[in-house]
């Protein structure tokens with residue numbers, strides 16, 4: 311393969327993960343990156359340079375990005391758009407500009423206004439995390455995740471083939487969609503759920519008393535449904551501001567469904583309540599589990615341990631000495647496990663299976679999920 315120069319503007323969780331994935335391919339990718347953070351110097355770019363994930367840090371977009379074959383805009387969605395004007399006058403004619411933003415209609419509108427359709431293919435990896443920044447990026451974050459591509463009416467087959475192949479090379483599943491359809495789908499499956507998760511956390515925050523028992527007792531279910539409320543506020547503010555119409559449409563539908571639940575409670579409507587829970591359970595059980603990024607596909611094991619110094623270290627040593635990589639480890643205290651239990655998360659299923667066998671051999675009590 312010929313040398314390909316890849317540029318990144320915005321280099322956090324998603325930019326960093328794509329760059330890492332490209333570098334593991336051992337192909338001829340030269341990666342240059344520009345990032346701006348209002349309060350911090352570019353320590354993440356310096357780390358990426360010393361990790362050999364990027365080849366150059368650039369402080370001057372005009373000079374540096376003119377040789378790029380493909381440019382990934384990986385900042386919040388409103389920020390990505392601000393760079394288009396600057397890029398328009400400097401990119402080479404064959405350059406593909408793409409973005410990873412969670413909303414597609416707004417950037418396509420800006421591209422049309424600037425008459426940049428011949429150089430743009432929208433992109434959106436359907437995986438991520440509530441964590442931000444290069445320090446949380448991972449080469450396999452987008453593995454097995456759908457990666458939506460939104461070409462323009464001037465995108466050539468060669469351009470689309472090139473990008474399609476790149477997405478496959480980094481382990482993701484390319485899927486071509488129209489920008490409007492993308493924004494409707496993501497409003498329903500991602501943007502409205504995010505609003506719900508955040509408002510649910512605020513409901514608890516505002517309902518708790520000074521003893522904060524709700525916060526103390528919030529257990530598995532609440533944590534499962536609100537994980538994403540820990541995400542970047544700027545990212546979600548930008549998403550809401552740019553996909554207003556679709557979000558409002560599904561939010562209204564959702565509010566209507568909450569009102570129906572409330573009425574069913576008021577009327578003790580047994581049938582409505584049963585059917586609503588049953589139909590949700592059936593649909594949820596049939597959502598495929600094989601199409602998510604690697605950070606979603608984490609494998610948990612729960613181990614009974616005595617809550618004392620050294621207990622975690624002993625287990626960590628057993629696992630490390632058997633080449634088992636731990637993603638996360640920590641003691642949980644909740645009603646499910648009254649005595650406190652050690653939760654160990656692994657990146658790979660094979661490692662969790664190996665860990666279970668090993669820890670059972672050392673006579674630990676294991677709970678599997």
Ligand SMILES: NC(=O)c1ccc[n+]([C@@H]2O[C@H](COP(=O)([O-])OP(=O)(O)OC[C@H]3O[C@@H](n4cnc5c(N)ncnc54)[C@H](O)[C@@H]3O)[C@@H](O)[C@H]2O)c1
Pocket residue numbers: 319320321322323324325344345346347384385386387389410411412413434435436437438439440441442443444542545549
């Ligand atoms: N986090 C997710 O789960 C996820 C998943 C898919 C797509 N996305 C999209 O990816 C994009 C990036 O999200 P992320 O999760 O990587 O966030 P992030 O906060 O980890 O990274 C964003 C980066 O952009 C930089 N930045 C901010 N303003 C900038 C500016 N003016 N110029 C240059 N750089 C600037 C920040 O310093 C940061 O390094 C967003 O558009 C988001 O909608 C996020």
Ligand SMILES: O=C(O)C(=O)C[C@]1(C(=O)O)C=C[C@@H](O)C=C1
Pocket residue numbers: 411412435436437438439440499500501538606
């Ligand atoms: O945090 C996660 O697990 C995500 O995948 C985040 C998530 C999502 O809502 O699915 C968030 C926004 C992005 O546009 C894509 C992915």
